[in-house]
Amino acid sequence: MKTWTLQEIAQLVGASIQGQADYLITGLATLKSAQANQLSFLANALYRSALVTTQAGAVLLRPEDAQGYQGQALIVANPYAAYAQLTHYFDRTPKGVAGIHPQASVSALAQIDSTASIGACAVVSAEAVIGAGTIIEAGAFVGERVTIGKNCRIRANAVIHHDCVIGNRVTVHSGAVIGDDGFGFAPYQGRWHKIAQIGRVVLHDDCDIGANTTIDRGALDDTIIGVGAIIDNQVQIAHNVQIGEHTAIAACCGISGSSKIGAHCVLAGGVGLVGHIEICDKVHITGMTMITKSITKAGSYSSGTAFDSTENWKKMAVRLKKLDEMAKRLRELEGIVQQLAPSK
DSSP, X not given: OOOEEHHHHHHHHTOEEESOTTOEEXXXXXXXXXXXXXXXXXXXXGGHHHHHHOOOSEEEEOHHHXXXXXXXXXXXXXXXXXHHHHHHHHOOOOOOOSEEOTTOEEOTTXXXXXXXXXXXXXXXXXXXXXXXXXXXXXXXXXXXXXXXXXXXXXXXXXXXXXXXXXXXXXXXOTXXXXXEOXXXXXXXXXXXXXXXXXXXXXXXXXXXXXXXXXXXOOSSSOEEEOTTOEXXXXXXXXXXXXXXXXXXXXXXXXXXXXXXXXXXXXXXXXOEEOSSOEEOSSEEEOTTOEEOSOBOSOEEEOOSOOOOOHHHHHHHHHHXXXXXXXXXXXXXXXXXXXXXXXXX
């Protein structure tokens, strides 16, 4: 286990030191659980009370939060961003070993950079291209003519189907399926006739695709995920969807075909989008919201009703069913009031 001095850590994140520069840190932890050899951080005012009792050897703090704090601190403008940066120095995820495992199945027609790592039981198909420093973990499948850039990580048992294109520094987590068929069928004479899906999936640089997420290949044009987009676990993205740069999509969202989502958007858990609509840049959609038409103005959007006790919710549901009747009666009453009002 590598140890770091506060001085070394401060240099990594551009922090100033309050305390002993040669103090040793061996890990990261929350304010509540940290021990004397660990570094913690305060990024949310809700946890300020934990700063008083923390046993952390040092804490990442904003300048205003460091005032009056008697413990050791690394003072930085954005503690959460500094913490995010530091996690990579303490990460114990196994590093890939360059080369091809003897139990991997790699086509003689594939192009594998000498610094790439291909794990046991992984499959790399004909004419696939694997870039420098990329790790294909055990049991992953890379289809024919797939291109994967530099320093990517395809986690165990992930699947990348034929012709898909993956940029640099992309992570595809276990169980994710990239480039399977979209849901394309033509009704004719009482039967569904399958439409061959001949587009691709293109994941641009720095994307992160969660476990068991599915991104369907395009029917004709490509399904495109923009630079820096992050997609959580168990998300369904249908064919020909386009997702803008640095958009974040939380778990269990469902994006229907040919929808277009702008840049720097946030979709909270369980959000659903119907097909063939557009969401402009910088839109935040709250959890479990159903979007049924395009959004053209940045901002926060919600749908549905907030939870309540079952008894109150049932009463509200009954009243909602009567809204149309109530609206008609209100209009009638407004007409009567206008007739009774004295003329001016």
